[in-house]
Amino acid sequence: MDVCVIGGNRYFGRLLIGELRAAGAAVTVVNRGSAPPPPGVTRLLADRDDEAALRAALGDRSFDAVVDQVCYTPRQAAAAARVFAGRTRRYVMTSTVEVYAELDGAAVREEAVDPSRWPVDLALPWPDRQFRDQHYGEGKRQAEAVLARQAPFDTAFVRTAHVLGGADFTGRLAHYVERIAQGRPVLVHPEPRPASFVHAPEIAAFLARAAVAEFTGAVNAASPGTLDARELCAAIGRELGVRPRPVVGTGEALSPFSFARGYPMDTGRAQALGFRFSAIGAWLPQAVREARG
Incomplete structure (x- = not known):
């Protein structure tokens, strides 16, 4: 080929x-x-x-x-x-x-x-x-x-x-990993929808x-299967051994993969x-x- x-x-x-x-x-x-x-x-x-x-x-x-x-x-x-x-x-x-x-x-x-x-x-x-x-x-x-x-x-x-996974230049997963590892809040929708x-x-x-x-x-x-933003936080928290802090966003930029509609x-x-x-x-x-x- x-x-x-x-x-x-x-x-x-x-x-x-x-x-x-x-x-x-x-x-x-x-x-x-x-x-x-x-x-x-x-x-x-x-x-x-x-x-x-x-x-x-x-x-x-x-x-x-x-x-x-x-x-x-x-x-x-x-x-x-x-x-x-x-x-x-x-x-x-x-x-x-x-x-x-x-x-x-x-x-x-x-x-x-x-x-x-x-x-x-x-x-x-x-x-x-x-x-x-x-x-x-x-x-x-x-x-x-x-x-x-x-x-x-x-x-x-x-x-x-x-x-x-891999060499992700977008930094979207790293956003979650860094915040959860540092005990910082992760801003999400009130009811984030699931995504593939x-x-x-x-x-x-x-x-x-x-x-x-x-x-x-x-x-x-x-x-x-799918994950919503809260489920993604929980899965990352389990891997890091840290309890995540998903918080409903109030005017600030919401975290990537937090969606108002499902995917x-x-x-x-x-x-x-x-x-x-x-x-x-x-x-x-x-x-x-x-x-x-």
Whole structure:
């Protein structure tokens, strides 16, 4: 297999590259070069927002599969559909649980957000970073929709739960670990809603499997079960041997993973495809230790 990874410099993207290399794949990484790639990997420098530069960097290369770690907008997706036409037979986009952000309640199945029918508006100010960040879930939904309808190759969308563990540059789990270890309060909603989570090494392994698989369309990727912010505090407290202090926030910034709406995901399709994620309790202690440093 010859696999192209767009992005891959940070967090589970580097774990993904390791998984692909361990499986014997030749890996080419396309990014802006903010960090050196792992050994044995071909690196091409390009800003994926610059379509001409991306096309030039690729030259005449072709790939068995592409895994796109950094597709956030429909404009990026449309450019990828054009640039990789004739270069690959399969395109895996790393998507997110945030595509379900307007939903709440029971575990959500993939068909709740159908890329083949989701409306797309390319005229929105997607190049603006602030707009993009404020509309993260919608950008991912529209990116999926563009690839599903315009790409001349097979497409799959891995909707990842909230990722914990490993070299997490976001600092979200570390926020909890540091506060609980120091006996400081953790600010949460009055009634925080449950969310799905996944371990960084397991989402990397799933993406590597997806690159060589045959399925198309969306698939949820999450550990079984959920945690709300208070339950997350309790689990971290048990690992640290400290009683946590979750406190209802009063105007201050609430802690990450404290949600007013639920983010539970149904993973029946991933299981049917032969991939079973570990229970949260099996890997969370390790993630806590890594976050503590």
